[in-house]
Amino acid sequence: MMEDLSLHILDIAENAVTAGATRVRIAVNENERRDVLTFRVTDNGRGMSDEEKARALDPFFTTGHKRTGLGLPLLAQTVELCGGGLKLTSAPGGGTRVIARLLYSHVDRPPLTRMAATIMTLVFAHPEIEFGYRHTRNGLIFSFLRHGRRGGASVPVEIVAVRAALRSGLKRIGAL
Ligand SMILES: Nc1ncnc2c1ncn2[C@@H]1O[C@H](COP(=O)(O)OP(=O)(O)O)[C@@H](O)[C@H]1O
Ligand SMILES: [Mg+2]
Numbered sequence: 041m042m043e044d045l046s047l048h049i050l051d052i053a054e055n056a057v058t059a060g061a062t063r064v065r066i067a068v069n070e071n072e073r074r075d076v077l078t079f080r081v082t083d084n085g086r087g088m089s090d091e092e093k094a095r096a097l098d099p100f101f102t103t104g105h106k107r108t109g110l111g112l113p114l115l116a117q118t119v120e121l122c123g124g125g126l127k128l129t130s131a132p133g134g135g136t137r138v139i140a141r142l143l144y145s146h147v148d149r150p151p152l153t154r155m156a157a158t159i160m161t162l163v164f165a166h167p168e169i170e171f172g173y174r175h176t177r178n179g180l181i182f183s184f185l186r187h188g189r190r191g192g193a194s195v196p197v198e199i200v201a202v203r204a205a206l207r208s209g210l211k212r213i214g215a216l
Pocket of ligand 1: 051056059083085086087092095096110111112113136
């Protein structure tokens, strides 16, 4: 099991990038009253056929094409262990949506404590891609949008500003 749920979010978002997405949306919802934690990653990449979807969820599938990760099967295992489920919606040319749901208070639920670092990693590793991030915690909402840009490496002052925006926003909603 991954030690923090944000690592799964990073992994799923990296799949979206690999699939050619130009827009990725990440939504996290923590609701302690309803005892549920959900996250959703939506992309406009190339999408998957039903057969590709089944393969992506199958930890034992291999062909000549070597699989480098176990991203989705590992996430499915974790959410099921934590009283929840995983939903994968995708169609060729129609993008992909992954929705994960876990019981907030489940004893085995990994923490979710590194979202600022996760969003930083995505935004600065893939500056050409538009990333939207919305994090709701017990009804309080933090939203962040980063437009894709071509060329021009990020300057340190910009990295510091994005980190500050993420940290203060997450702190305000009690997610940091
Ligand atoms: N967002 C996505 N869009 C299109 N295809 C995807 C997406 N996510 C996963 N896939 C497909 O599922 C496969 C398995 O994904 P994953 O378990 O993360 O392993 P890996 O990324 O190492 O191949 C990918 O290789 C890809 O073919
Ligand atoms: Mg992957």
